[in-house]
Amino acid sequence: QQQVKQSPQSLIVQKGGISIINCAYENTAFDYFPWYQQFPGKGPALLIAIRPDVSEKKEGRFTISFNKSAKQFSLHIMDSQPGDSATYFCAASRETSYDKVIFGPGTSLSVIP
């Protein structure tokens, strides 16, 4: 019940295209859903996060869509750029209990020119 599932495992997108990564969770107590971006040799960096009281959050080219009833959320990267090539992790936690963050297995994104 603590698991966060993520797909696809890897993704290749052409420059200017839309990258879409999907995640699903089981624990309905989760109330904070961040996305992290990780470059090789670096620690994960927070990209964008959403709470279940909204269905969508947009920051620049990055948008999270959240479907509470389906227990699914997704990251859309618009106008994908080669610099976006990295591994992306969705995650979930119970914010009110300052609990641990549960990460998905990650998606390796390659944006080709």
Add this chain to the structure above:
Amino acid sequence: ETGVTQSPTHLIKTRGQQVTLRCSSQSGHNTVSWYQQALGQGPQFIFQYYREEENGRGNFPPRFSGLQFPNYSSELNVNALELDDSALYLCASSLRTHNEQFFGPGTRLTVL
């Protein structure tokens, strides 16, 4: 504002040895969490420290232990190293009142 720093960057140990990894939290952050990231996988929560006490633990054996100091820096200790302990160890700091965690660059541990 200083970000999260970790030392050492890389470490090679042999099976059965003990290792200590160090983390300095971001300025003003009072909570430190440690994660293990195996190659090609997402980070797995080890434990969290707040006010120098362990505050939550993942599915890791007791040979994984930690400390938090009054300046909020932290150590991760692993005894009786096993080959499967080879991984990137990540430290993340945060404010107690916020779930937003800031990660350090990690320590790459190789156990031979």
